Amino acid sequence: MEYNIDIAVIGGGPAGISAAINTHLRGKSVTIFTNSYKSSPLYKAKKVENYPGLPDISGAKLLDGMYDHLKSMKITAIKAQVLSIADMGEGFYISAGSEFQSAKAVILATGVVQTSFYPGESELLGHGISYCATCDGMLYKGKRVALIGLTGDALEEANQLHDIGCDVTFISPSIKPDKLKPGIKVLKGSKFEFKGEKKLKALIIDGVEHEFDGVFITRASVAPDLLLPGLDIKDGFIQVDKKMQTNIAGVFAAGDCTGKPNQILKATGQGQIAAFSATAYIDEREQA
Amino acid sequence: MAIINLTKDNFDEKIKTGTVLVDFWADWCGPCRMLAPILDELAEKLSDKAVFAKLDVDAEPEIAQRYGISSIPTVILFKDGQIKETKVGVQPAAVYEKIINEV
Numbered sequence: 001m002e003y004n005i006d007i008a009v010i011g012g013g014p015a016g017i018s019a020a021i022n023t024h025l026r027g028k029s030v031t032i033f034t035n036s037y038k039s040s041p042l043y044k045a046k047k048v049e050n051y052p053g054l055p056d057i058s059g060a061k062l063l064d065g066m067y068d069h070l071k072s073m074k075i076t077a078i079k080a081q082v083l084s085i086a087d088m089g090e091g092f093y094i095s096a097g098s099e100f101q102s103a104k105a106v107i108l109a110t111g112v113v114q115t116s117f118y119p120g121e122s123e124l125l126g127h128g129i130s131y132c133a134t135c136d137g138m139l140y141k142g143k144r145v146a147l148i149g150l151t152g153d154a155l156e157e158a159n160q161l162h163d164i165g166c167d168v169t170f171i172s173p174s175i176k177p178d179k180l181k182p183g184i185k186v187l188k189g190s191k192f193e194f195k196g197e198k199k200l201k202a203l204i205i206d207g208v209e210h211e212f213d214g215v216f217i218t219r220a221s222v223a224p225d226l227l228l229p230g231l232d233i234k235d236g237f238i239q240v241d242k243k244m245q246t247n248i249a250g251v252f253a254a255g256d257c258t259g260k261p262n263q264i265l266k267a268t269g270q271g272q273i274a275a276f277s278a279t280a281y282i283d284e285r286e287q288a
Numbered sequence: 289m290a291i292i293n294l295t296k297d298n299f300d301e302k303i304k305t306g307t308v309l310v311d312f313w314a315d316w317c318g319p320c321r322m323l324a325p326i327l328d329e330l331a332e333k334l335s336d337k338a339v340f341a342k343l344d345v346d347a348e349p350e351i352a353q354r355y356g357i358s359s360i361p362t363v364i365l366f367k368d369g370q371i372k373e374t375k376v377g378v379q380p381a382a383v384y385e386k387i388i389n390e391v
């Protein structure tokens with residue numbers, strides 16, 4: 001089996017960027033899969049006080065600088081949400097958007113863990129609740145769907161569902177419903193709960209029950225253990241050893257997804273270690 | 289053995305007897321395309337234990353509706369026409385192998 005890249009880095013925050021740069025410097029091919037970095041919470045930080053050598057730099061300037069660094073090395077960053085990773089034994093398949101890539105090793109740098117699902121969300125995921133409009137939108141053609149927008153691409157996804165032919169209602173606690181196509185309904189709400197036994201029956205928005213055939217939620221990232229079944233997670237954090245190795249051979253993790261403190265320096269340091277470990281892993285296998 | 293393509297014309301007949309693993313997929317779905325080679329390989333490996341088949345939900349919406357497919361990929365394991373296991377989303381090959389061995 002051919003694997004088209006050496007190392008796939010999932011997540012384009014400081015940990016992922018550091019992992020990619022260090023992989024590149026070790027002579028291995030690397031691709032980052034990421035959401036738009038300007039939608040990262042770090043980008044909105046007005047002041048980062050503890051980055052040695054860059055006192056009081058803004059989060060935006062720091063990230064812009066990191067992305068310039070990637071560009072100067074011609075490192076590929078693909079803007080796509082990774083929905084699934086399959087362990088093929090000698091390598092991995094990574095499903096991003098409507099295509100899939102293959103890599104010999106994976107570095108997970110997926111960021112701050114989202115531990116709070118809405119009541120009923122985990123039970124009904126795949127049974128009326130979906131994180132992927134491109135995957136599942138067509139199944140709801142002509143049906144009533146809600147889109148709970150929690151990330152920057154929520155508006156785009158709502159429009160996409162509308163274009164497919166779904167009857168869309170957009171709800172977001174944080175995103176303004178500008179640039180939505182005509183015909184898309186808008187509801188206000190911030191507390192969500194799902195009702196249904198084996199299949200979604202209703203979405204409860206701020207205590208009021210609404211019937212929908214399907215609900216799409218745009219989250220920044222898929223929880224790591226849903227992304228890669230079998231991954232050792234504790235309290236929502238990916239378990240790693242000192243080499244940033246997870247319990248799955250060839251899978252490494254770095255940054256906020258491995259635990260606290262949620263700090264840029266820790267992320268970049270771990271990203272580097274993960275890169276060293278992942279490149280050594282590939283070399284050892286090739287020499288065997 | 290290669291994976292059989294199911295349509296509304298042959299679906300009922302093909303799942304009626306024996307162990308049949310059906311992959312409900314669609315062309316626009318990235319994870320479905322990723323699952324395909326995984327199941328291709330498994331079909332070869334387990335050809336004596338199960339028949340592997342796939343149904344394009346876009347081409348055959350009534351069958352997808354019949355089984356309440358609300359997320360793809362969904363894999364359903366049938367034995368003599370009865371649903372034995374349903375797996376939603378891409379799972380490691382070992383998961384599909386286990387359900388076939390244990391059916």
